[in-house]
Amino acid sequence: MSEHLRCEVVTHPAIFQPYNRPYVIVSNNANPDYPDQHIALGISTTTAQDSIPINADDWEVGQLSKQSYIVPRYPTVLSETNIDHTVGALSQQVVDEAVAALSEAIGHT
Numbered sequence: 001m002s003e004h005l006r007c008e009v010v011t012h013p014a015i016f017q018p019y020n021r022p023y024v025i026v027s028n029n030a031n032p033d034y035p036d037q038h039i040a041l042g043i044s045t046t047t048a049q050d051s052i053p054i055n056a057d058d059w060e061v062g063q064l065s066k067q068s069y070i071v072p073r074y075p076t077v078l079s080e081t082n083i084d085h086t087v088g089a090l091s092q093q094v095v096d097e098a099v100a101a102l103s104e105a106i107g108h109t
Contacts, residue, residue, distance in 0.1 A: 042074030062088015072101035
């Protein structure tokens with residue numbers, strides 16, 4: 001069952017890398033076929049085209065130790081069982097901005 005909510009920042013094993021990285025959960029509801037999975041966007045300390053900076057006032061709870069960016073071109077599915085820990089939660093506004101950028105990047109307007 002899904003334990004994490006939209007806007008939460010969690011750490012999870014990075015795809016094809018031997019370390020954990022932060023992701024922000026962007027899905028609203030659990031998929032009934034896969035209730036332990038979330039759609040998430042990667043967070044990086046490196047700015048990239050279309051990345052969304054995470055400012056101090058974007059955090060509802062918690063923070064990351066370095067300036068970070070949501071990378072809308074880095075969507076993935078996270079399994080609840082592989083989430084290492086919860087870092088905090090971002091504001092609805094910055095998450096909505098990142099989801100809109102992902103939607104634009106994949107051609108949905």
